[in-house]
Amino acid sequence: MxxxxxxxxxxxxxxxxxxxxxxxxxxxxxxxxxxxxxxxxxxxxxxxxxxxxxxxxxxxxxxxxxxxxxxxxxxxxxxxxLVRSFQISAVFPHLSVLENVRVALQRQRGGSFDFWRSDSLLRQYDARARELLEDVGLTAYAGLTAGELPYGRKRALEIATTLALDxxxxxxxxxxxxxxxxxxxxxxxxxxxxxxxxxxxxxxxxxxxxxxxxxxxxxxxxxxxxxxxxxxxxxxxxxxxxxxxxxxxxxxxxxx
Structure with a gap:
């Protein structure tokens, strides 16, 4: 074909x-x-x-x-x-919802997982991360830790992190x-x-x-x-x- x-x-x-x-x-x-x-x-x-x-x-x-x-x-x-999401929700439970998406954006753009980097360097990803959260209906949950999300919302977060990899x-x-x-x-x-x-x-x-x-x-x-x-x-x-x-x-x- x-x-x-x-x-x-x-x-x-x-x-x-x-x-x-x-x-x-x-x-x-x-x-x-x-x-x-x-x-x-x-x-x-x-x-x-x-x-x-x-x-x-x-x-x-x-x-x-x-x-x-x-x-x-x-x-x-x-x-x-070619990006896969997994059957079991794969999120960082102790990071916020926004931070989970930001981690994925860092990975997609070649950034490291150095969470101690300056806030100004990390905040460059925030606008796009918030756009992705809006896309999956999680804007209101951005500040919650991922572990607090109900199961269905965790799967939505996983899809957001998948989308972050473009x-x-x-x-x-x-x-x-x-x-x-x-x-x-x-x-x-x-x-x-x-x-x-x-x-x-x-x-x-x-x-x-x-x-x-x-x-x-x-x-x-x-x-x-x-x-x-x-x-x-x-x-x-x-x-x-x-x-x-x-x-x-x-x-x-x-x-x-």
């Missing part, structure tokens, strides 16, 4: 004879929200780790924005604009995991807003989130691609229903 920003060919990862990801061919179109779903143990997180270079593949190749990144390190692909493509791992219904709705709206002008690859178990957000979906099962298409297509696929969606989704598909 000429408009693909991220592609894998024959991507495979084995752990002592166990094949966690098996000959996966992905093609993520630029400017879309692409969902990666599947049952527990399907290989989704391993696939994410391969794409963001926290793991090296046993076989296969990965191309991002026309460049072979198969042998690169995580920091190298992040500098190219990503071209964001990989979001279970962004609504463990959230209340209200928090889920807020994060869905946030993802939709920040995806403008970007590409998003999303691992998510909440099928309502997937159906509402994703332009295209890849279903993994036992490490292999089981099906691909829009939500309506994969939800009606009998192999997908049997492997992952179960009776509840079968009923949804029948009535959807």
């Amino acid at each position: 000429s408009d693909a920003i991220l592609q894998t060919v024959g991507l495979t990862k084995e752990f002592r004879g166990f094949v966690a990801v098996n000959d996966v061919n992905l093609s993520i179109r630029r400017g879309t929200i692409h969902g990666l779903i599947g049952p527990n143990g399907a290989g989704k997180t391993t696939c994410f780790n391969l794409l963001t270079k926290f793991l090296q593949p046993t076989r296969g190749s990965i191309r991002y924005d026309g460049r072979d990144i198969t042998g690169m390190k995580p920091a190298e692909v992040a500098r190219l604009g 990503p071209v493509m964001m990989l979001l791992d279970e962004p609504t995991a463990g959230m209340t219904h209200d928090d889920v709705g807020r994060i869905v709206q946030l993802i939709r807003r920040v995806s403008a002008g970007r590409t998003v690859l999303l691992v998510e178990h909440n099928l309502t989130v997937v159906s509402g957000l994703c332009d295209f979906i890849t279903v993994l099962a036992r490490g292999s691609v089981l099906a691909e298409g829009d939500y309506a297509t994969v939800a009606r696929n009998p192999d997908v229903i049997a492997a992952y969606l179960g009776d509840e989704a079968s009923t949804e598909a029948a009535h959807g």
Whole structure:
């Protein structure tokens, strides 16, 4: 696909004879929200780790924005604009919300983590940090320590710190995991807003989130691609229903 920003060919990862990801061919179109779903143990997180270079593949190749990144390190692909947020909220709990975003801005612009630097040097990042907090609805929380935030707001903060790295493509791992219904709705709206002008690859178990957000979906099962298409297509696929969606989704598909 000429408009693909991220592609894998024959991507495979084995752990002592166990094949966690098996000959996966992905093609993520630029400017879309692409969902990666599947049952527990399907290989989704391993696939994410391969794409963001926290793991090296046993076989296969990965191309991002026309460049072979198969042998690169995580920091190298992040500098190219391929940035991942993690399933477990990754914030500095004892720093303020504003300071968390400022740390990410320092990293993106080549600054160090020297928190004892002069206030004047650090304040150069404040205006942009406040813009990012406004983008994710956290302006009122800027002065709180991150550890005081409710869980859903912590995930919004993590997305703000991800945006501080100025990503071209964001990989979001279970962004609504463990959230209340209200928090889920807020994060869905946030993802939709920040995806403008970007590409998003999303691992998510909440099928309502997937159906509402994703332009295209890849279903993994036992490490292999089981099906691909829009939500309506994969939800009606009998192999997908049997492997992952179960009776509840079968009923949804029948009535959807």
